[in-house]
Amino acid sequence: MTSDVQMITLPNGTSAWLVTGYEAAQQALSDRRLSKVLKAEELGLEPELAGSMLRMMMFLDPPDHTRLRRLISATFTARRVEALRPRIEQMTAEMLDAIAAHETVDLIKTFAYPLPLQVICELLGVPVEDRIEFRDWSAIVAAGPARQHEMPHALARVLKRIRALLADRTAHPGDDLLSGLLAAREEDDRLSEDELTSMVFMLLIAGHETTVNLIGNGVFVLLDDRDRWIRLRDEPELLPTAIEEFIRYESPVATATQRRTTEAIELGGRSIPAGSRVMVSLAEANRDGARFQDAGELRLDRAQNPHLGFGHGLHYCLGAPLARLQGQVVFTALMTRFPHLELAVPAEEVGRRSDFQRGVTRLPVRLHGG
Numbered sequence: 548m549t550s551d552v553q554m555i556t557l558p559n560g561t562s563a564w565l566v567t568g569y570e571a572a573q574q575a576l577s578d579r580r581l582s583k584v585l586k587a588e589e590l591g592l593e594p595e596l597a598g599s600m601l602r603m604m605m606f607l608d609p610p611d612h613t614r615l616r617r618l619i620s621a622t623f624t625a626r627r628v629e630a631l632r633p634r635i636e637q638m639t640a641e642m643l644d645a646i647a648a649h650e651t652v653d654l655i656k657t658f659a660y661p662l663p664l665q666v667i668c669e670l671l672g673v674p675v676e677d678r679i680e681f682r683d684w685s686a687i688v689a690a691g692p693a694r695q696h697e698m699p700h701a702l703a704r705v706l707k708r709i710r711a712l713l714a715d716r717t718a719h720p721g722d723d724l725l726s727g728l729l730a731a732r733e734e735d736d737r738l739s740e741d742e743l744t745s746m747v748f749m750l751l752i753a754g755h756e757t758t759v760n761l762i763g764n765g766v767f768v769l770l771d772d773r774d775r776w777i778r779l780r781d782e783p784e785l786l787p788t789a790i791e792e793f794i795r796y797e798s799p800v801a802t803a804t805q806r807r808t809t810e811a812i813e814l815g816g817r818s819i820p821a822g823s824r825v826m827v828s829l830a831e832a833n834r835d836g837a838r839f840q841d842a843g844e845l846r847l848d849r850a851q852n853p854h855l856g857f858g859h860g861l862h863y864c865l866g867a868p869l870a871r872l873q874g875q876v877v878f879t880a881l882m883t884r885f886p887h888l889e890l891a892v893p894a895e896e897v898g899r900r901s902d903f904q905r906g907v908t909r910l911p912v913r914l915h916g917g
């Protein structure tokens with residue numbers, strides 16, 4: 548039996564503690580002795596990116612984290628998310644209309660990838676004609692090492708666009724999230740321009756590919772065993788539990804962002820010294836047989852599902868309600884519109900990635916299958 552917490556050596560030769568058991572993962576995610584403040588080198592960040600990234604609340608501890616999280620939570624409310632539903636439904640329908648005449652499409656390229664980006668732009672109130680920098684940025688990030696050299700330029704463009712948007716909203720406030728953030732005050736505590744820029748950039752980074760993976764992984768597991776697709780299509784009331792199960796079984800964020808011990812701790816029966824790097828595998832924790840019955844099986848009707856796919860503790864995913872809403876709209880639309888959807892290639896030929904993220908990169912489907 549492997550341990551719930553093990554020391555591993557990373558490709559760059561440094562060591563880290565990898566947490567794979569559910570209980571130890573839950574503890575690691577909520578233990579204040581594990582700090583999220585890391586240096587740019589530790590995150591493997593290019594210097595150009597480091598400045599904007601390290602100001603994001605996902606890389607901060609209290610009290611800095613508390614302050615930023617409170618300010619954005621006041622604006623990114625459940626009401627604001629729910630208000631997006633009709634627009635998400637409309638954008639989903641338009642994208643599905645645009646592909647409906649085809650026999651076979653790559654569902655990632657034509658739908659699962661572009662939709663969540665449009666949703667974030669909609670949330671932020673980015674006008675359609677100004678979305679190009681956001682698209683370019685996300686495409687370069689998604690391409691990985693092959694397009695890494697383009698990053699600095701794309702980053703500069705996207706940050707410039709965000710600053711221009713902020714200036715515009717300062718002059719002409721609307722009812723979008725950006726205007727809400729600009730107005731957010733806590734006593735005299737306003738967000739600085741740099742903080743606001745990083746906050747918007749964070750939503751783009753945290754909210755795009757994760758949601759692409761939720762859609763891609765979900766559609767793949769349903770079509771890989773078509774009885775699942777048929778069952779969910781015929782029993783749509785199972786959708787809420789099915790979405791949680793997709794996130795448990797194929798966790799879009801396979802490994803949570805890193806942490807570092809500020810003092811020596813005990814975790815999963817191991818003594819971890821102060822100053823150690825800790826990585827939490829949400830994907831492994833979510834398949835821990837000690838916590839989940841039949842952990843290795845996908846159950847669309849799993850009622851008890853305390854998965855860690857959205858994290859746990861102070862840094863629990865801020866966008867979870869929006870991700871769930873997109874899941875509901877998307878799977879409902881796909882099953883209604885294309886009830887006979889099927890894979891167009893053998894499952895082994897579907898493009899998949901499993902590193903820090905777990906997702907489907909290419910998903911050829913027949914829209915009007917048998």
Ligand code: HEM
Pocket residue numbers: 576604605606616667749750751753754755757758761794798799800803804805829855856857858859861862863864865866867869870
């Ligand atoms: C944090 C997963 C969608 C915004 C997190 C964390 C996880 C996660 C695991 C915690 C990371 C850690 O503790 O190191 C997911 C999954 C998603 C999703 C699986 C889709 C299925 C979104 C969306 C948004 C978003 C749509 C916003 C538009 C954030 C933010 C944080 C976060 C801002 C940082 C919270 C903090 O540090 O306090 N997410 N996420 N996420 N997520 Fe998500």
